Amino acid sequence: MENIRGDLTLTPVGHVSSPLSDRAAAPKQGTEGAPDAWLVFEPAYHAALEGLRAGDRVIVLTWLHLASRDVLRTRPRDDPANPETGVFATRSPARPNPIGLHPVEILQVTGRRVRVRGLEALDGTPVLDVKPVLAGDTGP
Amino acid sequence: MENIRGDLTLTPVGHVSSPLSDRAAAPKQGTEGAPDAWLVFEPAYHAALEGLRAGDRVIVLTWLHLASRDVLRTRPRDDPANPETGVFATRSPARPNPIGLHPVEILQVTGRRVRVRGLEALDGTPVLDVKPVLAGDTGP
Numbered sequence: 475m476e477n478i479r480g481d482l483t484l485t486p487v488g489h490v491s492s493p494l495s496d497r498a499a500a501p502k503q504g505t506e507g508a509p510d511a512w513l514v515f516e517p518a519y520h521a522a523l524e525g526l527r528a529g530d531r532v533i534v535l536t537w538l539h540l541a542s543r544d545v546l547r548t549r550p551r552d553d554p555a556n557p558e559t560g561v562f563a564t565r566s567p568a569r570p571n572p573i574g575l576h577p578v579e580i581l582q583v584t585g586r587r588v589r590v591r592g593l594e595a596l597d598g599t600p601v602l603d604v605k606p607v608l609a610g611d612t613g614p
Numbered sequence: 615m616e617n618i619r620g621d622l623t624l625t626p627v628g629h630v631s632s633p634l635s636d637r638a639a640a641p642k643q644g645t646e647g648a649p650d651a652w653l654v655f656e657p658a659y660h661a662a663l664e665g666l667r668a669g670d671r672v673i674v675l676t677w678l679h680l681a682s683r684d685v686l687r688t689r690p691r692d693d694p695a696n697p698e699t700g701v702f703a704t705r706s707p708a709r710p711n712p713i714g715l716h717p718v719e720i721l722q723v724t725g726r727r728v729r730v731r732g733l734e735a736l737d738g739t740p741v742l743d744v745k746p747v748l749a750g751d752t753g754p
Contacts, residue, residue, distance in 0.1 A: 482625070505749075523703070524703065533715065559664060563746055564746065565745055575745060603711050611751070
């Protein structure tokens, strides 16, 4: 199927299963005390997981389904002491396209379930994609 | 506006303006000889750019509008010597949700145009998001 320009509809390929269910209490980044979590993939996408292994570093993309989409400026980390900043210069979940970007380590792959370390996404968050980390991601 | 679960429609916030127009000739990664390019944002999203500066390292998310979406396994780098691998273990543009992830350095910000170094996306590619690189992106 050729992708058609203008059709920008995402298909969830799975969801996050996590003990995190309270948005206010969730850490803002995975490195800030986020728990381990499962990525649970739909049966139709099982083959796309082939080659993922424990120990791999990957980037998980999610759809931050609770985030507002009409915010263009925000105070970073919700801190009133911070100046208002354009959302493209922050990692706020509130942004025109609320795609979450989560660098994590894979702990385990069991069938269609992938356990990852330190994921700050809430339970039930749709998963869009998984990509391996490349050397070029971390610097020029 | 609260985001409604199930509404997973992306809104392009701009597009790539680049000398790259030939998919076959384009580098596979930005670190592989990709040219500098402009991100040209729609007027409605100008405020979201506030705070972006030359020298910043950011992650640009794009919609790879020419990529197939029904590919689950591929041979990395289109090399027939490589074994078939699940697309979630590769950076192939062909994947269920063809979101491009491009770590780049900002060279210049001029109004609604942002010049970036080494972007492998083709001319006309829709831009979805820009996020600053965090220390946690590059390792645990």
